[in-house]
Amino acid sequence: xxxxxxxxxxxxxxxxxxxxxxxxxxxxxxxxxxxxxxxxxxxxxxxxxxxxxxxxxxxxxxxxxxxxxxxxxxxxxxxxxxxxxxxxxxxxxxxxxxxxxxxxxxxxxxxxxxxxxxxxxxxxxxxxxxxxxxxxxxxxxxxxxxxxxxxxxxxxxxxxxxxxxxxxxxxxxxxxxxxxxxxxxxxxxxxxxxxxxxxxxxxxxxxxxxxxxxxxxxxxxxxxxxxxxxxxxxxxxxxxxxxxxxxxxxxxxxxxxxxxxxxxxxxxxxxxxxxxxxxxxxxxxxxxxxxxxxxxxxxxxxxxxxxxxxxxxxxxxxxxxxxxxxxxxxxxxxxxxxxxxxxxxxxxxxxxxxxxxxxxxxxxxxxxxxxxxxxxxxxxxxxx
Ligand SMILES: NC(=O)C1=CN([C@@H]2O[C@H](COP(=O)(O)OP(=O)(O)OC[C@H]3O[C@@H](n4cnc5c(N)ncnc54)[C@H](O)[C@@H]3O)[C@@H](O)[C@H]2O)C=CC1
Ligand SMILES: O=C(O)CCC(=O)C(=O)O
Numbered sequence: 262x263x264x265x266x267x268x269x270x271x272x273x274x275x276x277x278x279x280x281x282x283x284x285x286x287x288x289x290x291x292x293x294x295x296x297x298x299x300x301x302x303x304x305x306x307x308x309x310x311x312x313x314x315x316x317x318x319x320x321x322x323x324x325x326x327x328x329x330x331x332x333x334x335x336x337x338x339x340x341x342x343x344x345x346x347x348x349x350x351x352x353x354x355x356x357x358x359x360x361x362x363x364x365x366x367x368x369x370x371x372x373x374x375x376x377x378x379x380x381x382x383x384x385x386x387x388x389x390x391x392x393x394x395x396x397x398x399x400x401x402x403x404x405x406x407x408x409x410x411x412x413x414x415x416x417x418x419x420x421x422x423x424x425x426x427x428x429x430x431x432x433x434x435x436x437x438x439x440x441x442x443x444x445x446x447x448x449x450x451x452x453x454x455x456x457x458x459x460x461x462x463x464x465x466x467x468x469x470x471x472x473x474x475x476x477x478x479x480x481x482x483x484x485x486x487x488x489x490x491x492x493x494x495x496x497x498x499x500x501x502x503x504x505x506x507x508x509x510x511x512x513x514x515x516x517x518x519x520x521x522x523x524x525x526x527x528x529x530x531x532x533x534x535x536x537x538x539x540x541x542x543x544x545x546x547x548x549x550x551x552x553x554x555x556x557x558x559x560x561x562x563x564x565x566x567x568x569x570x571x572x573x574x575x576x577x578x579x580x581x582x583x584x585x586x587x588x589x590x591x592x593x594x595x596x597x598x599x600x601x602x603x604x605x606x607x608x609x610x611x612x613x614x615x616x617x618x619x620x621x622x623x624x625x626x627x628x629x630x631x632x633x634x635x636x637x638x639x640x641x642x643x644x645x
Contacts, residue, residue, distance in 0.1 A: 286306050287308060288304075289303070289329075294372040297372045298364070299373055301317075301358065301373055302355065303377070303386075304333050304353060304354055306351065309351060310344065311343075312384065313351045313352055313384045314350040314385045315353040316386060316387050317389055318357070318391055319364075319391035319392050320356065320391050321359060321360040322356070331542075332356045339351075339564075340352025341616065342567075343571065345568060345615065346565075346572050348575040349575075354389075357369075357373065357391075357392075361391035365396065368399075370399035370400045374400030374402065375404070377400065378403055380406070386406065387410070388409050390518075397409065401414065409574045412581070416581060417577040420569075421458045421570060423573040424457075424567055427569025427572070428517075428537070429465055430591060431561045432450075432462075432537050435513060438601045439512070445466060446469045446471050448471065449474075450466055450512065450514075451475075451509040451513070452473055452474070453476055453516045454476075454518025455479070456482070459515070459539070462517060463489075469495070471496050472497050474500070476500070477518075509532075512533065512534045514537075516538035518540055519540060520540055521542060523549045524545035528549065533558055534558065534559065535558060535561070543563045547612065550562075550611070559601065562597075565600065566593065568593060569593065572590050600615045603618070
């Protein structure tokens with residue numbers, strides 16, 4: 262197993278550009294284990310509010326740069342997510358370069374667990390796109406710094422359950438802002454991605470009697486939602502091609518797959534009144550948030566509406582408690598409504614309003630917290 266941090270300097274010019282890329286981040290760790298073929302990157306954006314926390318994504322990235330850009334953006338988003346959800350953690354995230362359908366093995370996740378352990382409690386991780394709780398049961402054999410684990414192992418269970426719940430609260434707040442009524446049923450929705458989160462959101466909306474259209478690259482998920490719809494007499498589902506989801510005539514677009522889906526190409530196709538889904542990093546660039554506002558499309562900032570999972574996995578470190586998670590997740594309704602109102606009042610985008618809210622929280626809390634290391638006696642009652 263070899264261990265290389267971004268601060269090692271073999272090629273000065275190349276590493277300088279790497280350091281510039283990570284200029285907002287505290288630490289980036291490149292993990293390479295030839296015996297299991299693990300190639301991963303762990304990015305810690307900030308530990309000012311507490312140890313970094315964030316899931317681990319597995320994806321067949323086409324290039325190293327693509328993986329690095331993804332993990333840097335995702336980990337920064339986690340710092341904002343932690344501030345918005347008011348949890349005492351900082352932003353981190355990991356990516357494993359590989360195909361989740363063909364490249365997984367127990368040994369690969371154990372090797373990943375060893376790298377997480379090597380960070381000495383500065384980083385806690387769990388599932389994200391392409392990874393499951395079962396993968397982290399293997400990682401847990403090497404480190405305690407894993408969250409989002411099954412109840413049978415002392416965890417809070419599947420974190421996509423509270424994430425889907427937080428999306429539902431976000432949709433209610435969005436409907437309240439748009440239509441003056443939080444009811445889910447009379448509104449039409451376009452859902453992209455029927456994975457761990459998207460499927461649960463789709464199921465709930467069907468149960469409420471809503472009209473949804475959905476897309477997924479995975480035919481099994483499409484079949485499963487059709488079967489669900491056949492079992493409920495209330496809601497209706499239409500299947501659309503993956504590239505057609507952006508131009509659907511639905512009230513609300515719910516992205517629950519990959520990020521970067523709000524960009525120059527897709528914005529022109531949008532006829533939606535709002536966008537409110539779980540995908541991380543939905544905006545390709547910050548400017549796209551402003552463009553949505555100019556187009557009059559209400560946008561629920563991703564790092565707030567999808568924070569149910571974070572709330573659960575961080576709670577797990579204090580001893581998992583479902584009631585506490587539910588109470589905190591419910592708050593997302595108020596936070597999103599507050600962001601919408603602030604954006605409206607100051608005529609700014611919802612992204613600007615959300616960032617300002619989080620930066621205020623971070624500035625206030627930074628005054629009380631310092632750089633986290635294990636040697637400072639933690640005020641967090643974390644698993645060791
Ligand atoms: N799982 C969780 O608790 C959390 C997830 N998120 C974010 O929510 C999003 C979804 O996460 P999960 O449901 O956990 O992932 P997942 O891997 O279980 O599901 C993703 C789904 O999207 C589908 N998909 C992939 N490419 C697609 C395309 N081009 N068009 C339509 N569908 C496509 C996949 O086939 C899969 O069904 C990700 O962006 C993730 O980072 C954010 C916070 C927490
Ligand atoms: O593990 C989780 O589901 C929550 C943490 C996270 O990585 C996220 O919210 O994106």
